[in-house]
Amino acid sequence: MRRRALLGLIAALLVVLGASPSWAAPIAVRHAEGVTHGFLVVRSPAGDVIAEGDLLQVVRPEGVESRLVFRFRDGSTYEETALFSQQRVFTLLGYKLRQKGPSFPMEMDVSLSREGEKGRYQVRSRQAREDEQPASGEVDLPADVYSGMLTMLVKNVAKGATETVQVLAFTPKPMLVQVEIAPVGEEPVTAGERRVAATHYVLTPKLGLVRGTIARIIGKNPPPYHCWIVTGDVPAFVNIDGPLYGGGPIWRVETVSPRPPARR
Template sequence: MVARSETGKNIARFEFLQTVQGDDVTMHLTYRFVDGSIDEETTTFTQQGTFRLIRTHHIQKGPFFAKPVDFTVDAATGIVTSRNVDKNGKVHVESEHMGLPDDLANGFVGTLLLNVPRNTAPFRVGMLAPVDGGRLIRLLISPEGEQPVQMGGQNLKATVFRIHPELGGIVGVIAQLIGLQPKDVMVWVLEGNEPAVVRTVGQLDGYGPVVSSELEGTSFRK
């Protein structure tokens, strides 16, 4: 996949690797930016009838990001770890135990969208944002209809999903007031026997520039 800025400029390439061992799935997603920045996330989850997060490690660093992130969630133990480097180069590691919901979906929201029915009703999942050592929010996921897609000379259809972050409470009110309310993320999922995420549009860090990531060779009609 190729990632573009809101002006259409190519800014990064997106790589995806998935391995399966028994009921455990490990996904490795990486954005490699032309300015040297990296957005890398490695997530392991189980698929024993339902999806359940085991562990995820998310790194964002480089000039594209206003603040670097090195954030690990071990859902099995409830330990959440943040690693930061101060202006003097000293590394600070903070870990704490948190009560995490069973529906925590860090790192594999796209996989969930590949497995829901086309006519699914809106639903919510948990997300632990890498803010203040870990802030739990809810994501409201809603289907937004279908859109024609052309890929490899074929005319296909994609279901469009909207992902709306729900901050809730006073935090949500303050975020709106100061303009830091995360924008909705839009995801296009190719229909058929082999569903695939063919496009995403949204912020990579919850408050930075909007990035559009599309499968190469794919075009979309309104």
């Protein structure tokens, strides 16, 4: 209980002391999203497969729904859903996150819905051997908030450009965090027997002076994410390295292809 109280106090300080973020312009749509079914795996830092997953996108009347689902081999589950519009610019309309099981230190069930420039959220969280902690309320939701959409945005960054967006981090209460998306060069990747060029992007959380100082004190300064995208007229996601939750290990999420049955 003492640890949870300390984390709650720190989260409150982060929200209060960092409550004036600078808002950037929303990301323009260069490549529209549509119906998609991608197959994924999650690898540990040692390279072992620890989860299989799917990226499922469907087009609904209210917007595009993108759902990321991981099923871990230890029985844990992770599901993140973003609902967004893509009329000239990308706009987050709704967000859900569910994580539970031994791979995660905290069970969480998050829902967020946009109401103009505000977002209504509900959070249910529970750490091991503790009671569930519900939270709900209203939070600023500027046009450049893109929770659950970062890999989509990377495909829409102009060649050579650097963009800054925001995401809502739930601690479990929501906190706006800026993320800088910057290319650092091209690297070869393989597709079957072919070698193709992919652009390496670094996605760096920017906590600001006050938040960054507190994060360093408690050892919770978030690491950068590394993402590889095959660019060109039709971009393609390759993989992303980074934690799925605050303070978590660096896992690799990468694409895999279904294999056909053996020839008869």
